[in-house]
Amino acid sequence: MSRVLVIGAGGVATVAIKKMAMNSDIFNDVMVASRTKEKCDKIVGSIKGCNYKTAQIDADDEEALTKLMSEYKPELVVNLALPYQDLTIMNACLRTGASYLDTANYEPRDRAHFEYSYQWKYKDSFEKAGLTAILGCGFDPGVTSIFTAYAAKHVFDEIQYLDIVDCNAGNHHKAFATNFNPEINIREITQKGLYWENGKWIETEPLSIHKTLNYPNIGPKESYLLHHEELESLVKNYPTIKRGRFWMTFGQEYLTHLRVIQDIGMASIVPINYNGQEIVPLQFLKAVLPNPQDLGKNYDGETSIGCRMRGLKDGKEHTYYIYNNCKHQDAYNETGMQGVSYTTGVPAMIGAMMYLLGTWKRPGVWNVEEFDPDPFMSQLNKQGLPWHEILDGDIEFEK
């Protein structure tokens, strides 16, 4: 028996749950819980013959989480809720003896800033309790970290330069929409950039560094240097990395919309009093914007996310590019969700599978690159996210 509690009922959760149901030999006892039980019922109800349970839960409420988990007794909790809620869920896991997996690291609600320190502090507690916590097991962070671990294991003796490149060349045919929770998306993009070079973090103005990169099967796209959380653990776990950066593509129109959203004050996370109710402008905007879960139907094009590395093998310098391309329509046809949800939800399911199979079971708090990448890499090919590699090609980055 492997009892799993999934928390969350958005696009990523929908994908993860549908993929769990496709692997029902492993995922045979699952409960889906979120703030709105109807959303959970809708996901489970859409899967033919699915016997997964559902429940209502406020993931901000540690007591309620503890109560639910004491009753259901999951072996593993898969957290696909908001990053604000990582800590309450981890606390409840410790109190009830459940292992833990998430896809995005904790950030405080009132401050757009993410870092692993909050969760790394739980290492001793999880170790002592004999529980496993797997952090950041989506695509990026997640697969990008596992790609790096795979390259460190099989390709390089020493990785020296790492550029994670994330391209969404899809078109949802809406004037403006974000591909995942718009609140989290806008918080991420509007903060300062950060990259690792020669042993220290270098901060940049938001979106100030950019260059045109060529993506497989897509072509050239303007790509912007962002801070992204997997860099924090990768440069720690691979101290040979001299420079680590993260790049994401944005269209000019997207950036114009983003600039205006900030100009008019709608990206603000400081609440205003509106008719006696404290309302965060960015959260109100989220309620007005298209729901990312509804973008799938008319979404064409594809994503391309991967790692471009330069390093040494047997004293010689090599480059290596490992990536996955995911077509939005393929993702939609399989799960009803677009590619951005798909590429996050599938790795979350695979990570849970790794844990349940015992492959990634190890007391403590871990980033995904700290586990053996091989069984995960093998599942990526089977579960809809096949990867490709180019050795000694042009990675478009000099030292």
Add this chain to the structure above:
Amino acid sequence: MSRVLVIGAGGVATVAIKKMAMNSDIFNDVMVASRTKEKCDKIVGSIKGCNYKTAQIDADDEEALTKLMSEYKPELVVNLALPYQDLTIMNACLRTGASYLDTANYEPRDRAHFEYSYQWKYKDSFEKAGLTAILGCGFDPGVTSIFTAYAAKHVFDEIQYLDIVDCNAGNHHKAFATNFNPEINIREITQKGLYWENGKWIETEPLSIHKTLNYPNIGPKESYLLHHEELESLVKNYPTIKRGRFWMTFGQEYLTHLRVIQDIGMASIVPINYNGQEIVPLQFLKAVLPNPQDLGKNYDGETSIGCRMRGLKDGKEHTYYIYNNCKHQDAYNETGMQGVSYTTGVPAMIGAMMYLLGTWKRPGVWNVEEFDPDPFMSQLNKQGLPWHEILDGDIEFEK
């Protein structure tokens, strides 16, 4: 004694009340009422030695209006509240025997559409009650209509072509802000354009017709054809007009912001349910955007609004351009408000003066061009909005 009730406490009301206080021989008994009494107290308190009264009023509430007016017994009500509230205030005027003046015609709250028909229907009632209603006595509508009446009286036998041109070449040094109530502003600009030609109204897509016009002391500015309410009464009162249009300048950045605001759904006037509260996105945006009343301090540059006409005098064709330029800093130094509030508030005060002096007292419902323009034109020069005229210059419009 001339008892005046001013409803509203925004930027325009602030200007009108301050100018009334500067003409205290005529405006010696004034009450200022608005939804928030503190705003009224603040305006009156900022005027040295001012004895004007203040009151709380919900201008949507006809009963409350009737009660307040029954007690205070104003001779004239100056409506500087929102256009949604014109009818409740006119009703209360009829019930309590007060005359009426406003600066913007009625529009229903749930439909961004303004026209005079709603208010013209009150003609008989006001006439029978022996009360005067003066509609649209700001700058545009208001002064632009009076400019036209002045040209019809003194310059032309027959006005054939009329272009009202409204340029704001000011800079408030904010990323984005509207110059008056952003809700009303955005509703106005995002609706379809409309102009009068050869006896019928022609509708255009929003902002689809534009041309570069040269404004005195400012230079060339891209100007967009909009529907504007004074055209509706002017082509009716001057049936010789073959073509009547209204043009307003917008910068490219302003239009980009406006487009994005629409794209993201924040210009919508359809309420959404947010945490159990029905909220109109555009009204929420208004609460987030800078308050137009706070723009004055750093606002430089000037406005230029006027009428460009072509017509016949003694059988010969002439052109005529009559306009006012208003510097934002001059307006701010005098009243604490920027030029857009100033150019609306001063004419409202002059219109009230015209009524109180008996010059514009005539039972019925009237647009301002139906009164004698001369005493009003004379006051414009005295009250801070001097006008200039160019006979037979280049008006930049062909027939």
